[in-house]
Amino acid sequence: MVDLIGQYNHIKPQINEAFQSILDTAYYIGGPEVKGFQADLEKYLDVKHVIPCANGTDALQIAMMGLGLKPGDEVITVDFTFAATVEVIALLNLTPVLVDVEETTFNMDIAALKKAITPKTKAIVPVHLFGQCANMEAVMEIAKQHNLFVIEDNAQAIGADYTFSNGKKQKSGTIGNVGTTSFFPSKNLGCYGDGGAIFTNDDDLAHRIRGIVNHGMYKRYYHDVVGVNSRLDSLQAAVLQIKLPLLDGYCAARQKAAKFYSDAFANCSKIETPEISDFSTHVFHQYTLKLDESVDRDALHKHLLDKGIPNAIYYPVALHAQKAYADERYNEVDFKVTNHLCKIVLSLPMHTELEEEQQQFIVDAILEFCK
Numbered sequence: 001m002v003d004l005i006g007q008y009n010h011i012k013p014q015i016n017e018a019f020q021s022i023l024d025t026a027y028y029i030g031g032p033e034v035k036g037f038q039a040d041l042e043k044y045l046d047v048k049h050v051i052p053c054a055n056g057t058d059a060l061q062i063a064m065m066g067l068g069l070k071p072g073d074e075v076i077t078v079d080f081t082f083a084a085t086v087e088v089i090a091l092l093n094l095t096p097v098l099v100d101v102e103e104t105t106f107n108m109d110i111a112a113l114k115k116a117i118t119p120k121t122k123a124i125v126p127v128h129l130f131g132q133c134a135n136m137e138a139v140m141e142i143a144k145q146h147n148l149f150v151i152e153d154n155a156q157a158i159g160a161d162y163t164f165s166n167g168k169k170q171k172s173g174t175i176g177n178v179g180t181t182s183f184f185p186s187k188n189l190g191c192y193g194d195g196g197a198i199f200t201n202d203d204d205l206a207h208r209i210r211g212i213v214n215h216g217m218y219k220r221y222y223h224d225v226v227g228v229n230s231r232l233d234s235l236q237a238a239v240l241q242i243k244l245p246l247l248d249g250y251c252a253a254r255q256k257a258a259k260f261y262s263d264a265f266a267n268c269s270k271i272e273t274p275e276i277s278d279f280s281t282h283v284f285h286q287y288t289l290k291l292d293e294s295v296d297r298d299a300l301h302k303h304l305l306d307k308g309i310p311n312a313i314y315y316p317v318a319l320h321a322q323k324a325y326a327d328e329r330y331n332e333v334d335f336k337v338t339n340h341l342c343k344i345v346l347s348l349p350m351h352t353e354l355e356e357e358q359q360q361f362i363v364d365a366i367l368e369f370c371k
């Protein structure tokens, strides 16, 4: 699905040199690369505070801790996402409330969001799934009306631009009270291990979060709040510092590959290609097809694997239907779109090193199957 070795080969001398210098100083934790990357990312995102941490799941949990959410508070997120989003809500003894997504963009359905709000609702977690932003203008308006926090799960969309109806542009993840991301190797901005970050323009929240990531310490060995240990290490920060200036180019390469796929499938009535919303650029963390119900999706999945073509189903089971997150309050009719998407989606190889020849081979195999 990705070609991390091919990507590394383009930046090998810089990476090797940066790693060697860290090995020579043994400054593995808290080295200058961490502060350097933090400042670079603040500039790139045009956000006041970036707080690096150990992974994207921690980032979500720490954001919720920083906002002071309390057991019993309801947090609304989507039924169609990676489990990390809902997992941390449950771990903090908050009450996850899952809502359906839009058929066209795979992102939070605004009508479903409105319907799910109760007096206990405290926060909304839109997920910018597969690389494009949820309808943040609508989310922010609803949050303002009901006095709710907004936490953007930006693990899949770093680098995407959101445009408000007044023409104002903002980077994904910097619109809500707080945004989070993951630097897992296969993400659009990936390191060579685990990593994550939290972004915010709120000075007080940033201060609280800086303590929480470091055992609740604001002064060495004085623990004011219960925190966690969540750090980005120097080696990972060095990789990210080298890769951040390349991120826009990486996104462009993904967009070019996406266009190749979409053009190639344009005349196949059994395949629906990803739709790009007016208000967001799409950085194609995933390139996800929707197949007509007449296509045996699971057979196509196997057919492609047999030909040596990686492909994946993101996601095969809705979160509300997972054993860990079942809740008797849920009603199947409220998850029609997610239930349907789980049956018809198929994600194709998508990365920065795809060549047209490879893509043509993939396309031909799919079109042959969907004849």
Ligand SMILES: *Cc1c(COP(=O)(O)O)cnc(C)c1O
Pocket (backbone or CB within 6 Å): 055, 056, 057, 058, 081, 082, 084, 085, 127, 153, 155, 156, 181, 182, 183, 184, 194, 195, 196
């Ligand atoms: C990858 C991902 C995460 C979790 O990131 P990790 O770094 O793997 O913890 C959270 N949310 C979404 C939507 C993701 O895709």
